[in-house]
Amino acid sequence: MFEELKPHLVELRKRLFISVLSVIAMFIACFSFWKPLLAAMTAPLSKVLPAGSNIIFTQVQEPFFTAMQVAFFAGLILALPVIFWQLWLFVAPGLYDNEKKHVIPFVVSATFMFLVGAAFCYYVVIPIGFEFLVTFGGQLFTALPSIGEYVGFFTKLLIAFGLAFELPVITFFLAKLGLVDDKMLKNSFRYAIVVIFIFAAIMTPPDILSQFLMAVPLIGLYGLSIFIAARVNPAKNEEHEQETDEEKEDE
Numbered sequence: 001m002f003e004e005l006k007p008h009l010v011e012l013r014k015r016l017f018i019s020v021l022s023v024i025a026m027f028i029a030c031f032s033f034w035k036p037l038l039a040a041m042t043a044p045l046s047k048v049l050p051a052g053s054n055i056i057f058t059q060v061q062e063p064f065f066t067a068m069q070v071a072f073f074a075g076l077i078l079a080l081p082v083i084f085w086q087l088w089l090f091v092a093p094g095l096y097d098n099e100k101k102h103v104i105p106f107v108v109s110a111t112f113m114f115l116v117g118a119a120f121c122y123y124v125v126i127p128i129g130f131e132f133l134v135t136f137g138g139q140l141f142t143a144l145p146s147i148g149e150y151v152g153f154f155t156k157l158l159i160a161f162g163l164a165f166e167l168p169v170i171t172f173f174l175a176k177l178g179l180v181d182d183k184m185l186k187n188s189f190r191y192a193i194v195v196i197f198i199f200a201a202i203m204t205p206p207d208i209l210s211q212f213l214m215a216v217p218l219i220g221l222y223g224l225s226i227f228i229a230a231r232v233n234p235a236k237n238e239e240h241e242q243e244t245d246e247e248k249e250d251e
Contacts, residue, residue, distance in 0.1 A: 011093075015086040022082040026075030034067040037074050038147075041154050044122070045145065048131040053143040055150065062148045069148075073155045077118070084110045102173065109169045117165025118158045120217065126157060129210035153205075160203035164218050171225035175233040182230035185222070192222050 030037065042055060049055075057063050084107045092100050134143050174180045185192075200214040 011090060015090045019079070019083045019086045022079040023072070023075050026078040027072050028075075030074040030078070031067070031071040033074075034070045038067070038070045038151070041070065041151060042147075044126045045130055045134075045150060047127070048134045049143055049145075050134070053134075053145075055147050056144050057147050059148070062146070066148050066151050069151050069155065073151075073158075077115075080111045080114060081107050102176070106169070106173060109172075110166060113165045113169050114162035117161040117163070120165070121158050121161035125161065125204070125210055125213045126154070128213065129205045129207060132207055132209060133205055157204065160199075161214065164199070164203075164214065165221065167218065167221045168224050168228055172228050172232060175229040178233065180229055181233040182226050185226045185229055189222070189226075193219065196222070 045055065057066070085103070088103045088106050092103070171180065171185070196218045197211070197215050200211045200218065204210040204214050
């Protein structure tokens with residue numbers, strides 16, 4: 001059994017090595033620009049901080065490790081096309097020749113949807129969520145957020161939204177391979193709603209508004225995924241053609 005898995009493990013190691021190497025290269029390039037990148041990250045928080053509040057650090061090494069975290073996150077975003085490309089190459093040996101040609105659409109659409117999700121989080125969810133959290137106890141406490149904790153929380157949110165917005169892309173290619181169809185997604189809709197809200201509760205700030213800001217778009221994306229599966233699933237198209245042929249024979 002191990003001998004059968006060995007070629008796949010070697011291929012996986014190769015794809016992971018190239019992906020990690022691309023992230024490291026982008027990390028090194030972004031480290032020189034960590035200050036403007038950090039300024040962009042902290043802009044939503046700075047806008048809602050009340051007078052007299054500042055972003056601080058509580059440990060001597062915190063600014064340096066924060067700079068590394070900022071550069072790594074930016075490098076990860078820039079390396080996404082390479083990562084998605086390597087992911088496709090890993091699964092490509094199991095695909096038919098006509099399916100392998102979708103590599104460019106997959107890489108482009110997966111990168112685009114991740115960026116759309118991250119942008120939605122940055123421009124919609126974070127300003128609303130942080131304003132609620134900062135002003136909730138503003139009359140009783142002075143806000144002095146730690147830069148390291150903030151950047152960690154910020155990057156977690158953006159990655160969560162970026163991954164969540166990959167749902168239509170994943171559905172498209174699974175449907176293209178005949179692994180899912182619209183009927184399957186429709187039957188799983190109730191369970192999907194529960195999973196979506198659990199995911200939103202885990203990945204967003206602990207307030208109902210932020211959770212809904214993630215859950216509602218995800219529900220919409222799930223509905224879009226049902227439509228996509230109905231349009232591209234080969235098995236469904238073949239079934240429809242068979243029904244059409246049977247109707248013609250009956251006539």
